[in-house]
Amino acid sequence: MANDLLDKAIGDLDRAVEAVRTAAEYVPDAAGAAAHGLSGGAIDPFVFQLAIFVLSIFVGYYVVWSVTPALHTPLMAVTNAISSVIVVGALLAVGISASGLATGFGFVALILASVNIFGGFLVTQRMLAMYKKKDK
């Protein structure tokens, strides 16, 4: 049920953007495209990205304050792991770059980011597994 609605919503969004695309024949990028469609093209997609960025800072602010001090070390390890989502840039560079230099940079970035992804999540898991309650 929810999935159907979601599919329908995505379909609608797709059609809306398609219409704007033909009208403006210029859609800068994926994230901006959706926003561009909603605003009728009057607002630069950058503004929407900035809005998401600012709101995420606020979300981060409240979420992080609710983290118990006992878990601050795992918090650092896991934030470190998720910031390695920069791997998406490395994947683009390695996967579809034409130039050898760019592929090389991307490949090294891919290795570094995957060290972080696997290392960060696994070390967090190892730490969290140690937190136990008093057995009564």
Next chain:
Amino acid sequence: MSPNIAAFLYLVSGVLFILALRGLSHPTTSRRGNILGMTGMGIAIVTTLLLATPSLGGFVLIAVGLAIGGGAGAYIARSIAMTSMPQLVAGFHSLVGLAAVLVAASALYTPSSFGIGEIGSIHAQALVEMALGVAIGAITFTGSIIAFLKLDGRMSGKPIMLPYRHLINIALLALIVFFIIGLAVSESHFDFWAIVVLALALGVLLIVPIGGADMPVVVSMLNSYSGWAAAGIGFTLGNLALIVTGALVGSSGAILSYIMCKGMNRSFISVILGGFGGDNGAAASDDGVQRTVKQGSADDAAFLMANASKVIIVPGYGMAVAQAQHAVRELADALKKNGVEVKYAIHPVAGRMPGHMNVLLAEANVPYDEVFELEDINSEFAQADVAYVIGANDVTNPAARDDKTSPIYGMPILDVDKAKTCLFVKRSLGSGYAGIDNTLFYKDGTMMLLGDAKKMTDDIVKAINH
């Protein structure tokens, strides 16, 4: 895959990352949170591969890269000692910083694969975002390496004070701004690499003057920087997952820095300016007054603790250095067998990174509901018979509360001097990490147990069980 569905999926992984952090509000929900985080990362990676399907060669390269990096990461995660967690996190931050620089470099060399234009005609806005991401990434990279070397003991924790360092830093910053403008106007590759080199230098210069005592702040600050660098690259690529994550990590690191600064009663600016926590402790005790110290043996300590009704254990970084956390747990077990109530009190800046002591105690099988933060337990010291201070020093110094002339005046401390007896385990009567004499040593209720933290604790356990 349509770019819209891709954007939607990136948003989903951003939300999963938020839930991963949310899970950390309690140990019971934290493990599920971590799995949500991994799921988010998986979604981001698969989405990227579906959005821009690589050629067969590209796929092979990606698989090789993931296998090399993933294997190394998994190996490190399994083999690292919990005491080395601060170094590990600092090292990981440096990797994020360098990855940000490299991703930006490849975006500059083949902008079309990232959908930001063609070589020579990248949007100025994308170039500025890229330049900011690169500058912060490069600072994070070298800054974290210096932090790693200091935390790992491969470099002295003493602040290294260059002459005119503030002027040099400001000049470097001005040059970076100059080249960012240059890059935005001309898209010159020279300008790009100039930014990288200058920011790498700035990263080193920013961290070398910061002393070992301030390392918890530095690690948190670099955590924050790595987030802002990721966000900068996220704007360049127009990637929602990166923007959301960058903001989350950036604000998380900033909050942790703030908590650490408050725990030491230091302003963020004074930490950044550096110079605190050197070897200037020699002068501290030369005030001409003859003071006596009461010393005790393991047997004395065992007698006091076994006959107490409530004991509060105050661990510090010295406990980690002596690897005494398991011995401390055994001590608590022995006391509990004798009907003594045992609790642990943790100061916000105990250890070398936020929450470090909690992890070490958890590793030694100490239940987390026996471990309390400063504000939750400080009032209980007055009812405690014994405070057992092991490897902590400056965070128990009453001078921070009573002596307005003390350099650490105003820092929140654990009121161990209010307990009936304070047992203080220490190798010798030297000063602490901040280089300040601890007036607690000379109080009537304090008994010094001089010796190695682990050996002393083991001896006390033996004496109690005797």
